[in-house]
Amino acid sequence: xxxxxxxxxxxxxxxxxxxxxxxxxxxxxxxxxxxxxxxxxxxxxxxxxxxxxxxxxxxxxxxxxxxxxxxxxxxxxxxxxxxxxxxxxxxxxxxxxxxxxxxxxxxxxxxxxxxxxxxxxxxxxxxxxxxxxxxxxxxxxxxxxxxxxxxxxxxxxxxxxxxxxxxxxxxxxxxxxxxxxxxxxxxxxxxxxxxxxxxxxxxxxxxxxxxxxxxxxxxxxxxxxxxxxxxxxxxxxxxxxxxxxxxxxxxxxxxxxxxxxxxxxx
Amino acid sequence: xxxxxxxxxxxxxxxxxxxxxxxxxxxxxxxxxxxxxxxxxxxxxxxxxxxxxxxxxxxxxxxxxxxxxxxxxxxxxxxxxxxxxxxxxxxxxxxxxxxxxxxxxxxxxxxxxxxxxxxxxxxxxxxxxxxxxxxxxxxxxxxxxxxxxxxxxxxxxxxxxxxxxxxxxxxxxxxxxxxxxxxxxxxxxxxxxxxxxxxxxxxxxxxxxxxxxxxxxxxxxxxxxxxxxxxxxxxxxxxxxxxxxxxxxxxxxxxxxxxxxxxxxxxxxxxxxxxxxxxxxxxxxxxxxxxxxxxxxxxxxxxxxxxxxxxxxxxxxxxxxxxxxxxxxxxxxxxxxxxxxxxxxxxxxxxxxxxxxxxxxxxxxxxxxxxxxxxxxxxxxxxxxxxxxxxxxxxxxxxxxxxxxxxxxxxxxxxxxxxxxxxxxxxxxxxxxxxxxxxxxxxxxxxxxxxxxxxxxxxxxxxxxxxxxxxxxxxxxxxxxxxxxxxxxxxxxxxxxxxxxxxxxxxxxxxxxxxxxxxxxxxxxxxxxxxxxxxxxxxxxxxxxxxxxxxxxxxxxxxxxxxxxxxxxxxxxxxxxxxxxxxxxxxxxxxxxxxxxxxxxxxxxxxxxxxxxxxxxxxxxxxxxxxxxxxxxxxxxxxxxxxxxxxxxxxxxxxxxxxxxxxxxxxxxxxxxxxxxxxxxxxxxxxx
Ligand SMILES: Nc1ncnc2c1ncn2[C@@H]1O[C@H](COP(=O)(O)OP(=O)(O)O)[C@@H](O)[C@H]1O
Ligand SMILES: [Mg+2]
Numbered sequence: 001x002x003x004x005x006x007x008x009x010x011x012x013x014x015x016x017x018x019x020x021x022x023x024x025x026x027x028x029x030x031x032x033x034x035x036x037x038x039x040x041x042x043x044x045x046x047x048x049x050x051x052x053x054x055x056x057x058x059x060x061x062x063x064x065x066x067x068x069x070x071x072x073x074x075x076x077x078x079x080x081x082x083x084x085x086x087x088x089x090x091x092x093x094x095x096x097x098x099x100x101x102x103x104x105x106x107x108x109x110x111x112x113x114x115x116x117x118x119x120x121x122x123x124x125x126x127x128x129x130x131x132x133x134x135x136x137x138x139x140x141x142x143x144x145x146x147x148x149x150x151x152x153x154x155x156x157x158x159x160x161x162x163x164x165x166x167x168x169x170x171x172x173x174x175x176x177x178x179x180x181x182x183x184x185x186x187x188x189x190x191x192x193x194x195x196x197x198x199x200x201x202x203x204x205x206x207x208x209x210x211x212x213x214x215x216x217x218x219x220x221x222x223x224x225x226x227x228x229x230x231x232x233x234x235x236x237x238x239x240x241x242x243x244x245x246x247x248x249x250x251x252x253x254x255x256x257x258x259x260x261x262x263x264x265x266x
Numbered sequence: 267x268x269x270x271x272x273x274x275x276x277x278x279x280x281x282x283x284x285x286x287x288x289x290x291x292x293x294x295x296x297x298x299x300x301x302x303x304x305x306x307x308x309x310x311x312x313x314x315x316x317x318x319x320x321x322x323x324x325x326x327x328x329x330x331x332x333x334x335x336x337x338x339x340x341x342x343x344x345x346x347x348x349x350x351x352x353x354x355x356x357x358x359x360x361x362x363x364x365x366x367x368x369x370x371x372x373x374x375x376x377x378x379x380x381x382x383x384x385x386x387x388x389x390x391x392x393x394x395x396x397x398x399x400x401x402x403x404x405x406x407x408x409x410x411x412x413x414x415x416x417x418x419x420x421x422x423x424x425x426x427x428x429x430x431x432x433x434x435x436x437x438x439x440x441x442x443x444x445x446x447x448x449x450x451x452x453x454x455x456x457x458x459x460x461x462x463x464x465x466x467x468x469x470x471x472x473x474x475x476x477x478x479x480x481x482x483x484x485x486x487x488x489x490x491x492x493x494x495x496x497x498x499x500x501x502x503x504x505x506x507x508x509x510x511x512x513x514x515x516x517x518x519x520x521x522x523x524x525x526x527x528x529x530x531x532x533x534x535x536x537x538x539x540x541x542x543x544x545x546x547x548x549x550x551x552x553x554x555x556x557x558x559x560x561x562x563x564x565x566x567x568x569x570x571x572x573x574x575x576x577x578x579x580x581x582x583x584x585x586x587x588x589x590x591x592x593x594x595x596x597x598x599x600x601x602x603x604x605x606x607x608x609x610x611x612x613x614x615x616x617x618x619x620x621x622x623x624x625x626x627x628x629x630x631x632x633x634x635x636x637x638x639x640x641x642x643x644x645x646x647x648x649x650x651x652x653x654x655x656x657x658x659x660x661x662x663x664x665x666x667x668x669x670x671x672x673x674x675x676x677x678x679x680x681x682x683x684x685x686x687x688x689x690x691x692x693x694x695x696x697x698x699x700x701x702x703x704x705x706x707x708x709x710x711x712x713x714x715x716x717x718x719x720x721x722x723x724x725x726x727x728x729x730x731x732x733x734x735x736x737x738x739x740x741x742x743x744x745x746x747x748x749x750x751x752x753x754x755x756x757x758x759x760x761x762x763x764x765x766x767x768x769x770x771x772x773x774x775x776x777x778x779x780x781x782x783x784x785x786x787x788x789x790x791x792x793x794x795x796x797x798x799x800x801x802x803x804x805x806x807x808x809x810x811x812x813x814x815x816x817x818x819x820x821x822x823x824x825x826x827x828x829x830x831x832x833x834x835x836x837x838x839x840x841x842x843x844x845x846x847x848x849x850x851x852x853x854x855x856x857x858x859x860x861x862x863x864x865x866x867x868x869x870x871x872x873x874x875x876x877x878x879x880x881x882x883x884x885x886x887x888x889x890x891x892x893x894x895x896x897x898x899x900x901x902x903x904x905x906x907x908x909x910x911x912x913x914x915x916x917x918x919x920x921x922x923x924x925x926x927x928x929x930x931x932x933x934x935x936x937x938x939x940x941x942x943x944x945x946x947x948x949x950x951x952x953x954x
Contacts, residue, residue: 068726077742078742078746079742080742085746159909204417205415205417208417209414209415211934212414215951237506253407253408253411256408257408257411258411258415260408261412262506263507263510264504264506266506
């Protein structure tokens with residue numbers, strides 16, 4: 001069985017606070033309230049959770065949700081070892097036992113029936129029902145549930161149900177202001193300030209295209225990727241075409257337009 | 267020749283034997299019979315064609331059919347020349363030759379079109395010379411996206427004689443053939459577009475009209491000076507683009523421009539500085555012939571600007587009013603230019619967008635914009651008209667339904683305020699649909715493929731009572747339960763199954779008068795493509811149109827009901843969709859989301875397709891009232907378990923959209939021409 005130490009972060013993750021979200025997260029934790037991190041992909045949600053786990057001295061258990069994720073995947077299941085059936089905790093159960101921060105990333109990707117099992121954990125019962133074992137686990141006060149959700153998805157099948165979202169304290173994320181984002185990109189990727197600014201300018205251009213052919217503009221994450229390539233000596237245009245344009249679209253005309261934007265900035 | 271040439275090199279049906287003269291005559295007669303006479307028969311054409319191979323015959327018949335929908339005369343002429351054209355140009359080239367003539371027909375009529383068609387030699391000549399050339403049509407899509415990425419107000423692109431802008435549309439030449447490579451010709455397009463964008467973005471039209479008066483030569487020089495000023499701005503912001511611009515700035519400028527250039531490089535240089543520089547130029551100064559320099563037309567740009575400014579100001583005041591209402595007792599925060607940009611009480615998105623647009627046009631924000639609209643935005647006479655309409659009742663006939671309407675000023679519903687009837691669309695000419703199927707054939711093929719793939723998605727269901735694999739998890743669990751004295755469960759298998767798309771959709775199409783012409787055509791095309799795609803997918807769907815005149819005559823038109831197959835009747839009704847009266851959207855949304863809510867399905871989608879603001883001729887529905895009612899109806903729909911999604915064809919920059927549709931999802935289709943392919947694509951994304 002896993003030791004608590006396995007989930008502790010070793011070093012302080014770099015996180016640049018944006019608008020009081022660190023205080024809000026901490027207050028929610030002190031009040032045993034679960035949080036919902038809302039925002040486009042790659043804008044620092046995961047990084048905030050990592051940072052908070054470090055700051056609050058908690059273990060962090062992260063689950064990336066996908067549409068085959070079942071309730072048993074989260075809670076746990078019986079396995080056969082040497083002719084014996086043994087119960088093995090799933091990540092959710094483990095996190096509860098550890099008093100960890102449980103982070104369910106991109107919760108809407110999970111099946112609807114899976115989402116429901118977190119409900120009792122997310123309201124003031126703070127309990128986990130292990131049906132198969134006939135056991136009820138009560139979460140210790142240090143335990144916290146955090147989920148993330150990207151409202152930018154346009155699919156009606158990927159909206160977060162009211163019955164789920166209304167249990168959470170929401171923290172809204174957006175891309176940071178230009179100077180802040182450039183500072184993050186420079187620090188994370190190792191490029192100089194001018195290159196980081198140019199990358200952010202490019203990102204803004206792609207964000208202008210949201211809803212006009214792109215579902216979403218370039219995230220901070222993509223800029224960090226491009227920056228890392230540039231820091232390795234890849235030519236900026238090549239780096240952006242690979243790490244930004246191709247990551248955003250497969251459509252020929254859109255790619256051509258994105259590459260024209262790239263070659264305008266660099 | 268361009269890459270699209272390859273697609274059509276060998277048209278379908280090539281293996282079959284040629285058609286005989288009699289058969290050809292019969293078919294041609296069907297297509298162009300209207301323009302035949304005793305002196306001019308199909309037999310002559312057929313004789314010539316009978317000697318050709320089958321692929322060519324098929325090509326001629328197919329495209330004569332397409333042309334005949336516009337003009338049988340043009341189709342007749344085409345059929346006579348087609349064999350020669352294919353010989354000279356290949357199938358793809360011949361197709362372009364005909365399409366070029368049809369374009370001329372649309373714009374300038376038969377006489378010019380037939381001259382164009384007959385001058386095959388000139389077309390061949392141009393095609394050869396244009397091998398390196400780049401046309402507007404080829405680059406419009408890329409450039410429009412490019413310009414949208416550059417930020418600022420949304421701009422449209424359109425072809426014209428030279429490059430210029432009226433501050434809302436960027437006009438670019440039809441074709442650029444200056445250089446011997448496509449890349450260089452494209453670069454001219456890109457730099458021209460960027461410079462025109464910069465004119466709208468960095469205040470080339472921010473002065474008063476009188477400031478721009480001058481001789482044509484002076485205007486030409488001012489255009490150059492503005493280009494110098496804007497180039498300097500781009501140098502910092504977009505260095506890559508600036509390099510392209512420099513590369514095209516040949517021949518180099520004479521020394522007489524030296525001081526002006528220096529002065530216009532100063533940070534913060536404005537159009538006024540360009541004017542000042544113009545006055546200092548020596549009389550001998552002549553603008554160079556740089557390929558990206560178009561023309562400057564301040565008079566037209568300012569006319570468009572002034573109209574927009576008036577509209578934006580009004581919209582801003584309404585938006586501020588709204589914001590102030592929302593904030594309640596708090597009132598508005600102090601609205602100097604600074605606190606609008608950021609700060610604690612960040613303004614709503616529409617306010618920010620309008621402020622930005624006004625700043626872009628005027629350089630600064632005039633103080634009179636920052637007052638909320640105040641009391642009632644409705645003039646007294648409109649209120650009286652509404653009251654009169656209220657008193658005169660009627661509409662108690664059978665089939666008339668009554669719907670509430672939201673009056674935001676009172677914060678109440680007006681009970682049974684709207685009278686709504688369902689009607690059938692008068693069937694139109696099914697040829698419209700056939701022509702659309704023909705014209706969008708490749709797109710439809712593509713759509714059907716994508717949609718079929720969506721339908722065939724498999725998933726592995728675990729814990730099933732039967733299936734092709736053993737579910738190990740379930741088995742182990744069951745063993746454990748058995749060992750613990752429980753029963754052996756039965757759900758021990760994994761089964762592959764098609765994912766059920768338990769989804770119904772209702773499309774609600776704007777038939778108001780403002781859609782007349784082009785938009786209406788595009789809507790109908792979009793519906794044809796949509797039906798083709800949805801048939802491949804298998805989702806259940808219905809289509810209704812809506813229009814109306816006053817609250818007593820809200821009308822909803824049946825195009826396709828849920829239980830109706832997509833057959834001839836539906837196609838005729840799609841063809842028959844017309845532009846009628848006004849857009850009282852609320853009642854239509856309430857009625858149709860009611861129909862939708864009664865459909866058994868897990869997910870119900872209401873898609874509205876409209877060309878802009880809700881509007882009605884009376885009862886004060888125009889403006890804020892209609893916007894608020896529409897918004898309210900969408901919120902109600904949502905509460906009833908329907909997912910509304912709104913698609914708007916954007917013609918004016920419209921500040922009310924985020925508010926009206928903000929409660930639900932929406933998208934703006936800036937370019938109507940793209941609607942046909944976009945609609946089906948949107949549906950796919952929405953339900954993926
Ligand atoms: N506020 C921030 N501070 C530090 N790094 C950040 C911040 N925002 C984004 N990043 C960078 O962007 C990347 C993606 O952020 P992440 O938290 O993984 O995004 P998501 O919102 O999808 O969870 C991070 O790996 C980090 O490099
Ligand atoms: Mg993440």
